[in-house]
Amino acid sequence: MEMNQLLYFVTLVEQATYTKAASLLHISQPSLSMSIKKLEKEIGLTLIDRSTRKSKLTKEGEVLYQEAKNLLNHFEHVKGEMVRLKQRGPLELSIGSIESSNFWTPKLIKQFKDEYQDIHIKVLEVLSVKDVVHALSNFDIHLAITNQYINQDEIEVVPIYEENLVALLPPLHALISKSHLGLADLEGEDLIVCREGYQTRIDIQNACRKSGIKPNIKFEIERFETACSMVEENLGITIVPENYVAYSKNPSYHIREINDVNISRTVYLAYIKNRYLPPLVLRFMKMIKAFFDDRERKLENKENLF
Structure with a gap:
C-alpha cells in the first residue's frame, strides 16, 4: 500500500466519479481504475461495490477512507511543518477558544510572548463540538479551549476550571x-x-x-x-x-x-493524543495548567482569611 494509492482512493471517494477524480489528479481514467483495483488486490478487500450502476463504498471501503483521510491529513501537516521549519523555524501556535476564555487567554498569551518573542499566534473561535473536532482533526489548531466534553478516543480532554x-x-x-x-x-x-x-x-x-x-x-x-x-x-x-x-x-x-x-x-483543554506537538505548544499547555493551579491557590488563601 503506497501513499499515492491512498490519495487516489480518497480523491475518488470525494469526487464520486472516476472522470472527476482522474481530472483532479491529472492522470488518465484507466490509470486511476487500475490503481484502485491494485489496491484492492494488495489488501485483499473489496473497497467499491460495483454491482450497481452507481458505484458506492463497501463497509471496508468506508473504514479505509476515514483512516486514509486522517493519514493524508497528517502527511500534509508534517510536510507543511518541514517547509515552515526550513523557512521560519518552529515558532507558530494555533489556539481554538471560546468566548468566555477572553478573561484569561490574553494574559497568558502576553506571558508566552515574553518567552517566545518571535512567535506567530493564531486564535480561532471554535464553539460547537463539531467546530472543535474539525479544527483539531484538520490541523487548523494545536489545541482547543472548550466547554464541550468530547468523547472521542483520539482526543484528550483535560478539565482546567469550572465557572x-x-x-x-x-x-x-x-x-x-x-x-x-x-x-x-x-x-x-x-x-x-x-x-x-x-x-x-x-x-x-x-x-x-x-x-x-x-x-x-x-x-x-x-x-x-x-x-x-x-x-x-x-x-x-x-x-x-x-x-x-x-x-x-x-x-x-x-x-x-x-x-x-x-x-x-467545566472548561477543558483538548488536543489530539497521538500527534506530534512542538515543544512550544507543550510549554503553552503547561502554562495553562500552572495559571489555574496558581489561581486556585489564591482563591483558597483568600477563603482562609475569613
Missing part, C-alpha cells in the same frame, strides 16, 4: 429588585439562548429540567456578545458564563447569580 452561569437582565426589568434569582423566577420570561449543539444550552436545559420548569426560548444565538446586545435592547433575558461578563465595561444590563441549582460548566 458558574449567571442571568443577565434588561436595564428596566422587574427582577432587578432581587439580589439573586432562582430558575423559577425566569419561568415564562423570554430567553435568549445558544442554538442546538452548544454545551451552554444543554447546561441550561438540564438545570431547568431539574427545577421542573420549561424554558421559554424565544431567541437562539451563537455568540454571547449577540445575547448581551439583545438583553440591552430589552428583548429578553440570557444566561451566560460569569467570566464572560465579569470584566465587561459599563454594561447597561444587570447581572444576577442563580442560587437555587448548581448551574455551571
Whole structure:
C-alpha cells in the first residue's frame, strides 16, 4: 500500500466519479481504475461495490477512507511543518477558544510572548463540538479551549476550571429588585439562548429540567456578545458564563447569580493524543495548567482569611 494509492482512493471517494477524480489528479481514467483495483488486490478487500450502476463504498471501503483521510491529513501537516521549519523555524501556535476564555487567554498569551518573542499566534473561535473536532482533526489548531466534553478516543480532554452561569437582565426589568434569582423566577420570561449543539444550552436545559420548569426560548444565538446586545435592547433575558461578563465595561444590563441549582460548566483543554506537538505548544499547555493551579491557590488563601 503506497501513499499515492491512498490519495487516489480518497480523491475518488470525494469526487464520486472516476472522470472527476482522474481530472483532479491529472492522470488518465484507466490509470486511476487500475490503481484502485491494485489496491484492492494488495489488501485483499473489496473497497467499491460495483454491482450497481452507481458505484458506492463497501463497509471496508468506508473504514479505509476515514483512516486514509486522517493519514493524508497528517502527511500534509508534517510536510507543511518541514517547509515552515526550513523557512521560519518552529515558532507558530494555533489556539481554538471560546468566548468566555477572553478573561484569561490574553494574559497568558502576553506571558508566552515574553518567552517566545518571535512567535506567530493564531486564535480561532471554535464553539460547537463539531467546530472543535474539525479544527483539531484538520490541523487548523494545536489545541482547543472548550466547554464541550468530547468523547472521542483520539482526543484528550483535560478539565482546567469550572465557572458558574449567571442571568443577565434588561436595564428596566422587574427582577432587578432581587439580589439573586432562582430558575423559577425566569419561568415564562423570554430567553435568549445558544442554538442546538452548544454545551451552554444543554447546561441550561438540564438545570431547568431539574427545577421542573420549561424554558421559554424565544431567541437562539451563537455568540454571547449577540445575547448581551439583545438583553440591552430589552428583548429578553440570557444566561451566560460569569467570566464572560465579569470584566465587561459599563454594561447597561444587570447581572444576577442563580442560587437555587448548581448551574455551571467545566472548561477543558483538548488536543489530539497521538500527534506530534512542538515543544512550544507543550510549554503553552503547561502554562495553562500552572495559571489555574496558581489561581486556585489564591482563591483558597483568600477563603482562609475569613
